[in-house]
Amino acid sequence: MMRGDEVVPIESQLDWQERYCRAAGSPTSAEILRAVINDLQGPRSLSTVLPSHTRFGDLIGLRIMAAVHLLAIERRAPAVAIFAPTLGGVAPSRSADPGRANRQFHDAVIEAIASNTEMIGTAITEVPQTNEVGRSRLLRIALSMIRGGVRLFEFGASAGLNLRADHLPGDPALESGPMPSVTERRGCDLNPIDPTTTSGRARLTSYVWMDDLDRFERLRGALQVAAEIPATVVKQDAADFVGTIELHTGSTTVLWHSSMWVYLDEGSRIRISEQVIRLGAKATRESPLWHVAWEPLPDDRDHHELTVQVWDGGPGSGTVGRVAIGTTHGRQVTLVANDDVGDRDQACE
Numbered sequence: 423m424m425r426g427d428e429v430v431p432i433e434s435q436l437d438w439q440e441r442y443c444r445a446a447g448s449p450t451s452a453e454i455l456r457a458v459i460n461d462l463q464g465p466r467s468l469s470t471v472l473p474s475h476t477r478f479g480d481l482i483g484l485r486i487m488a489a490v491h492l493l494a495i496e497r498r499a500p501a502v503a504i505f506a507p508t509l510g511g512v513a514p515s516r517s518a519d520p521g522r523a524n525r526q527f528h529d530a531v532i533e534a535i536a537s538n539t540e541m542i543g544t545a546i547t548e549v550p551q552t553n554e555v556g557r558s559r560l561l562r563i564a565l566s567m568i569r570g571g572v573r574l575f576e577f578g579a580s581a582g583l584n585l586r587a588d589h590l591p592g593d594p595a596l597e598s599g600p601m602p603s604v605t606e607r608r609g610c611d612l613n614p615i616d617p618t619t620t621s622g623r624a625r626l627t628s629y630v631w632m633d634d635l636d637r638f639e640r641l642r643g644a645l646q647v648a649a650e651i652p653a654t655v656v657k658q659d660a661a662d663f664v665g666t667i668e669l670h671t672g673s674t675t676v677l678w679h680s681s682m683w684v685y686l687d688e689g690s691r692i693r694i695s696e697q698v699i700r701l702g703a704k705a706t707r708e709s710p711l712w713h714v715a716w717e718p719l720p721d722d723r724d725h726h727e728l729t730v731q732v733w734d735g736g737p738g739s740g741t742v743g744r745v746a747i748g749t750t751h752g753r754q755v756t757l758v759a760n761d762d763v764g765d766r767d768q769a770c771e
């Protein structure tokens with residue numbers, strides 16, 4: 423069982439998420455969860471809307487934060503919107519009287535949830551679809567090690583923004599070469615978001631934390647890129663999708679996933695791993711497979727690791743190497759010295 427599979431009291435998941443948001447510099451989003459925790463421990467007006475227990479890895483706190491943000495974006499919760507920096511509001515922590523502003527914000531959040539129980543009830547059943555383009559920086563590290571043509575595949579792609587990683591901002595200090603030429607971009611999601619529609623853009627924006635104007639700007643830039651660089655995201659389960667991928671001679675097939683493994687059940691994880699091994703066993707120097715992932719460290723919920731598994735039929739084919747660690751949205755990234763990746767003889771020049 424992964425640590426994310428534990429079933430915990432809802433307050434404990436919200437408390438962890440609140441601390442994570444606060445540490446990441448988003449006190450307003452943290453206050454959304456503080457309002458809910460206080461309510462559950464006090465008046466309990468939300469206890470009919472929210473479950474008493476939750477699977478930790480379902481990250482119900484993210485779902486609640488996004489739903490409240492979406493209500494504000496859609497102007498269905500104006501009393502919340504006036505405190506949301508992403509919507510031009512003033513964060514409670516930055517107001518002249520933070521204590522008073524916080525109490526008003528808490529009231530606005532509880533009122534928004536209590537007045538939209540149907541929407542919230544649906545939102546907490548939906549897997550968070552944060553399409554965080556900060557994670558492109560990690561994918562770009564792997565892409566920068568590849569020479570020649572790349573066919574890029576992603577499962578759990580949300581709106582497919584990271585399928586355009588080679589056109590999104592990277593960090594030259596982390597990359598080891600220029601971007602290869604990406605000739606195909608294809609992903610899957612249980613519920614693909616169309617980044618070219620108003621509702622799709624609103625939904626993607628709702629997953630940005632309220633104080634995080636950098637992420638907000640990054641998303642805005644990525645939406646422009648998405649309008650220019652096409653990528654396909656099909657509605658399909660991850661394990662089925664991986665089973666459809668074939669290798670092509672003369673190009674490197676890159677299979678990427680980020681911040682989605684925790685949402686899979688054990689059966690799906692095993693199926694996907696078996697499909698990767700089956701595909702990897704067919705790989706050669708002329709048709710290599712790179713399996714690249716940015717997922718939480720198994721023993722540390724607060725950090726992610728970038729792993730690269732190169733399959734090319736040569737010695738050590740299929741060895742997993744850790745390349746970098748950092749925080750979920752692709753910040754505080756540190757490269758890890760690794761002999762298993764990056765030095766491989768590339769045949770697909």
Ligand SMILES: C[S@@+](CC[C@H](N)C(=O)[O-])C[C@H]1O[C@@H](n2cnc3c(N)ncnc32)[C@H](O)[C@@H]1O
Pocket residue numbers: 549550551552553554555557577578579580581584610611612613658659660661679680681682685686690
């Ligand atoms: C937190 S988002 C991450 C999106 C993207 N990978 C990123 O890093 O920005 C997780 C995504 O995984 C998708 N997902 C969860 N389970 C899935 C499955 N079994 N098959 C396909 N997609 C799935 C969700 O719909 C959601 O869009």
